[in-house]
Amino acid sequence: MQNDLVFSDELLAVLFKKWSDQPLTPAEEQLLAGWLAASPSNNKAIDEILDENWVKTNLKGWNNPNAEQIWDRSRAQAAVVTLNNRKRLIPYWVRFAAAMVLIATGAWFWWPQPNADKQVITEAQQSDTKDIPPGTRIATLTLSDGSSILLDSVTNGKLASQGNTEIRKDTAGRVSYSVTHNGRSTEDIRYNTMSTPNGGQYQLVLPDGTIVFLNAASSITYPVAFTTNTRTVKITGEAYFEVVADARQPFIVETSKDKITVLGTRFNINAYADEKVVKSSLMEGSIKVNDRILKPGEAYSNGKVFATNTDQDIAWKNGIFDFNNVSVQDAMRQLSRWYNVQVVYDEPVDETFIGKIGRNLTLNQVLKTMEGAGAHFRLEGKTLHVSR
Structure with a gap:
């Protein structure tokens, strides 16, 4: 699809998406009308994306395990919209095409709630000013003797031995533990701590095979071998767990406020000190937080169990900022940790965002995407200024 203006294909995709959901605002009508009037090729672009065969042909290379589901859902949600005082049917493949472009490029939309007119913001281009790259795989491993290993600086292979346990960095960049001798003993229990700075995250495979994803500014302390009646670890910050089942040896996670007991399950714990609450969210299986039992799709916080959006809770693990119904303050805390800025x-800024964006973008790209959606930003070195 070609166009002669600075309006991007992503902007068109967002507008098509909004057509499918609800009528365009007057400002968006004017924006699109101006784009259409600017060049005959823009009108051709509209005709192309309204042609089902063109869409299918041009999206053949798009690879997503949920493509069929997205297509089926889009087929069921055709919409009638008003454009330049003419009603026209927006076929289901327009919604599908918009979804493809949005997901494939990282472009997205968001708007403040609830008082301001909804705005569409496209993916930002690289700024000429000094930028800050996204976070990456960085962590420090502190051994039981107090020595430290900078994990991003060492090669794959054996890192150390702790008692009967060998510590390795595998080809996927994860740290894993292999116990060479099994035995239940409380003697000489050795603990390691993995910690990530602002702008870092890492993966860990515990001695029992449990996989841990550690978010930025977080830590986990654990024994190098689970030799007692429980598998107990302690965390700060945020971590996602895929726990190997063992009914004889329950897995326990301790935070500053809660104790989470599991047998085998997938769950996320957000226990940052600067967040208002500690939140444990369950994706699969069953866990007990203090004295409350959770089912999949539920979360625990401050003594209460409630339904939660688990996809949003673990969006960070999947490389996404999910800011749907997230306040400016909550969003800024996430950006602060990932980009290591103050x-x-x-x-005062009192707005709520709606939207998603990849965590692989630079900070300037993220800020330009958010600019005008109820907040404005100014980056000075490592300090991010926020205003209305």
Whole structure:
């Protein structure tokens, strides 16, 4: 699809998406009308994306395990919209095409709630000013003797031995533990700690095969071998667990406020000290947080169990910022940890965002995407200023 203006294909995809959901605002009508009037090729682009065969042909290379589901859902949600005072049917493949472009490029939309007019913001281009790259795989492993290993600086292979346990960095960049001698003993229990800085994350395979994803500014402390009646670890910050089942040896996670007991399951714990609450979210299986039992799709916080959006809770693990119904303050805390910046509010900002974006973008790209959606940003070195 070609166009002669700075309007991107992503912007068109967002507008098509909004057509499928609800009528365009007057500002968006004007935006699109101006784009259509600017060049005959833009009108051709509209005709192309309204042609089902063209869409199918041009999206053949798009690879996503949920493509068929997205297509089926889009087929069922055709919409009638008004454009330049003419009603026209927006076929289901327009919604599908918009979804493909959005997901494939990282472009997205969001708007403040609830008082301002909804705005569409496209993916930002690289800024000419000094930028800050996204976080990456960085962590420090502290051994039981107090020595430290900078995991991003060492090659794959054996890192150390702790008692009867060998510590390795595998080809996937994960740290894994292999116990060479099994035995239940409370003697000489050795503990390691993996910690990530702001702008870092890492994966860990515990001695029992449990997989841990550690978010930025987080830590996990654990024995190098589970030799007692429980498999107990302690975390700060945020971590996602895929626990290997063992009914004889329950898996326990301790935070500053809660104790989570599991047999085998997938769950996420957000226990950052600067967050208002500690939140445990269950994706699969069953866990007990303090004295409350959770089912999949539920979360625990401050003594209460409630339904939660688990996809949003673990979006960070999947490389996404999910800011749907997230306040400016909550979003800025996530950006602060991932880009290692200090956030300063030049004036009170009371807005709620809606949207998603990849965590692989630079900070300037993220900020330009968010700019104008109820908040404005100014980056000075490692300090991010926020205003209305």
